Structure formats: structure tokens, C-alpha cells
Amino acid sequence: MNTSLSGKTVIDWEAFACALDPVETISETSTVKRRSRDFFWYSPILNAQLKRSFGDLVALPQSIDEIAQCLRVAHAFDAPITIRGGGTGNYGQAVPMDGGLILDMTAFSDILDIGDGFVTVQAGANIKEVNEALNAKGWELAIFPSTQDIATIGGFVGGGSSGIGSVANGMLRDPGNILSLRAMSVTAAPEEHLFEGDAINHMHHAWGLNGVITEVTLRTVPHRDWIGCMATFDSYEECFSAGYALAQSAEVGRKLVSTVDARICAYFPKLEGHIRPEKHLMVSLVPREDLDAYRSLVAMQSGSVDLAMSEAELAAAKLPHVFEFSYNHTTLQVLKADRSATYLQVGVPTPPDPAKVAALAPKLGDDVWMHHEFALLNKEIVSFDLPIIWFTDEPRLREIEAIYEKDGFAVYDAHICMVEGGGLKNADYRHLAWKKRMDPKGLLNSAKSREWKNVAHLSPEQIEELIPEDADV
Ligand SMILES: Cc1cc2nc3c(=O)[nH]c(=O)nc-3n(C[C@H](O)[C@H](O)[C@H](O)COP(=O)(O)OP(=O)(O)OC[C@H]3O[C@@H](n4cnc5c(N)ncnc54)[C@H](O)[C@@H]3O)c2cc1C
DSSP, X not given: OOOOSSSSOOOOHHHHHHHHTTSEEEOOHHHXXXXXXXXXXXXXXXXXXXXXXXXXXXXXXXXXXXXXXXXXXXHHHTOOEEEESSOOOSXXXXXXXXXXXXXXXXXXXXXXXXETTEEEEETTOBHHHHHHHHHHTTEEESSXXXXXXXXXXXXXXXXXXXXXXXXXXXXXXXXTTEEEEEEEOOSSSOOEXXXXXXXXXXXXXXXXXXXXXXXXXXXXEEOOOEEEEEEEESSHHHHHHHHHHHHHOSSOOOSEEEEEXXXXXXXXXXXXXXXXXXXXXXEEXXXXXXXXXXXXXXXXXXXXXXXXXXXXXXXXXXXXXXXXXXXXXXXXXXXXXXXXXXXXXXXXXXXXXXXXXXXXXXXXXXXXXXXXXXXXETTXXXXXXXXXXXXXXXXXXXXXHHHHHHTTOEEOOSSOXXXXXXXXXXXXXXXXXXXXXXXXXXXXXXXXXXXXXXXXXXXXXXXXXXXXXXXXX
């Protein structure tokens, strides 16, 4: 009997659910449909492509044995599998392209060990809960996404790249930020493999296509008394200059530096009365002991410090974390009011030049409102733009991208649901070689890789031979 909700599989899903026993499953249509979605709707292009892609059944394993049971049964039934954490990815990474089993990892969420400079967790652990447990012991994650309230550690390692802390501690992929991870194969007898050192990047940012991450050890740093700070400026150039100065400062610590065009700030109703209206905004997290130096830095750049509050003070004032006005939360604040907005991901040439950024703005037009993040990459401060785009149609979107590129700004396609698009740009043959080892039948959401069909017939070693000589390890 074909009971496929996705319409893409010929598996008897009732029999499949019975075979998974005792693993908890959900077959109720609206829940399966909800858990087939992530935040792909940020992109009108992805929304049109993905909004009708659903899985067939959700499984919620609670232990390593239950994860192995799910993978063994899926292997026996030749069932496509999509791994899901909090479902906060932006490119439809957690959307089942071929239907099948949704492996929801959120019930596999224990914090296993907290030590000096590290935390070990099960992959479905909620990031906020991990940070809270760390804070209680004097530590915090070195890097975490602004979606920490919903996202999981496994999802961040599977689909994320940087976040709060990156301006001080670099990108997630940098050596020492992910200390080790374990991942399980989709085979007749699923096995866990340990990845350490350079091998971690064989799994990191592979969008769950080459194994199920089960356990992660992440770098932690001593917890500091962070103050959420908001400073405003008359011009975006001054605001961006202040952001760059703070990101590089030897006097002021920081774990977040974001700059936001004044027109975007008009979509932050919660900040009304807390920041000067119609001014460009710098959002930062600064340690309490560096507040005086921070104030001097802002004054040097002709800005005004409008808000400086601890987490407790923000909560008492019914204000969210300041990082909810940074990274892709900035876009979300606008989308809450108007669904015709979308965004781009653009690298600013290094070193970031405020005059060059200011000169670009009028060329882009009134439908592009800039928002920059600062981060540490290869020991240098870099900046990237996540602008709000008022979407009209795809040709205009591509025209905006071309204007950025003409001025030397690199565009990372935010409107593509293939792992080889976006930041990666090229096929990652290390990921694909490990996919062949860990998922020889290609059950793990293979439709998300453009290149998989070209290499699926090769051995892992033959796929590794395709790695370009100048590739990062
Ligand atoms: C408002 C907003 C703000 C954001 N801010 C940031 C940010 O600051 N930094 C950032 O990097 N990203 C950001 N993102 C993207 C996303 O939130 C993060 O990358 C987040 O960490 C993903 O975690 P998740 O648990 O929601 O993963 P999911 O969306 O569930 O999954 C992400 C990918 O990882 C795979 N995956 C999930 N669990 C596993 C596992 N156990 N094993 C193998 N693969 C797995 C999934 O199949 C999917 O391909 C943002 C997104 C939104 C909507």
C-alpha cells in the first residue's frame, strides 16, 4: 500500500513506522508538513521551489540505539532521510526534497560533559540550554547563531558557519572551534565514526548529506559580563567606520559588531524610545569593564551611545537579546512586518573600506538597505553585508548582485537550495567522499547536492582524487 504524504515515495509508511518501534514517530499530516519546512521562505525564489516539498514520516529518536534503529530501517526500505534540528536554516537545508523520513534530532539532547574550554553534547541539544548550562559554570560557547533559542548544536555544525562570537573567535570551521564530532553511517549495520582535527571539516557544513552527527565537542571561552550596546550615527559611513574600529579595537572586548541602515531600524518597534529615530545603528556586545573605552570609541566616531544594558536589564525592560537585531534576525524583524523583503549575502573586500561601502550605496538603489556584520577570518577582520532587498523580481535581484560584483564585492547566492551554491560555490569532494562511505545508497537528502549524481558511482578514494590541489583541508 502506498501511503506517501510526499507523493514521492512508494514505501508503506505504516509498515515503516511499525518497523521503527519503539522509536516515537509522527505521521499526522500537519505536523509532518510543518517539520518539512525551515526558513527558506526568506527567499521568494526558494519559497516557490520548496513550499510543496514534504516528508512522509517524522521519527524522534532518544538514544544512540534508536538513531541506529532509524538508519537501519531506512536503509532496509531504501527510504530517503532528511536530518532535522531546530529547522532554522535559510536555504531549505532541512526540506525533504525526495520525501521520506524526517529524522528529528531534538529529543537526543543531553549535555554530556563540561570542562575547561570545552562542552560535549548530544547533537540535538538546544544551543540556548547549552549556553545556560555553561554560564552556570563560568563558560560560554565561543560562537553561536542568533537563533540559539530554537537551533540545535548538530544543526549549527551541519548547516551554520559563524555568529555571535565570530568577531573574536573566528568562523566555526576554524581549527579549534569544533574540537571533535561523531557521526553515524546509513548502512545495514550503522556505525559511529569519530572526526577530529582537520577531519572535522569532512562533516561540518555538509547539510546532513554525509552522515548523522550524533555528538559534538565545541570550544568554550570564559563567560564575561556582556553588556548589550546600541549606538547611533548620522551617516552609514560613520556607523560602518565605528563598527570596523570596534571590531579591531585593542582596548574594547566584543563578541558582536553589527551595523544597520536607519531605514531598517524603522522596522524595530521594540527599540522605539530606546534608540534615536532615523539614525544608523551599531549593535554590539561589550564586556562591562570595557564600557568606558567603548563610549570613547563611539564618541571618536561622532556617535551616541543610546542603550547599554545587561541581559537582566534587557529582560526587565521587555527587550530581546541585542543579537536579535543582528545576523539574519535583522532580516526577520523586517519580514515580520512585510513579506516582500528578502536579503542577499555579500562579502566586503578586505580590509573593509567605509568610503567604498558608502560609495556603493547610491549605485545599488533605494530597494537595497545595507546591514553589515564583522567577523575574524584568517586573523583579519572582515565584513559581510546581509542587506534587505525589496523584492520585485528575479532579474532585478540578479542585477543588484551584479552591481555588488562589479565593485569587487563577492556575492554568495542566498537563493539556491543546493549545497554547492551559496558560500561553498564549488563541490566539496571531501564531503562527497564521506557521503559515499557513510551513505553508500545516497539516502541522505541527496537531491540537495548537484554533484552527487556525477560521483555516486565512484569509490570514496576516487572521489577524493577530484579534490583540487589548492583546496583548504
Ligand atoms: C533569524 C535567523 C538567524 C540566523 N542566524 C544565524 C547565525 O547567526 N549564524 C549562522 O551560522 N546561521 C544563522 N542562521 C541559520 C541557522 O539558524 C543556523 O545555522 C542554525 O544553527 C541551524 O540550526 P538548526 O538546529 O535549526 O538546524 P536545521 O535547520 O534543522 O538544520 C541545518 C542543516 O543541518 C543538518 N543537520 C541538522 N542536524 C544534524 C545532525 N545531527 N547531523 C547532521 N546534519 C544535521 C540539516 O539536515 C540541515 O541541512 C540564522 C537563521 C535565521 C532564520
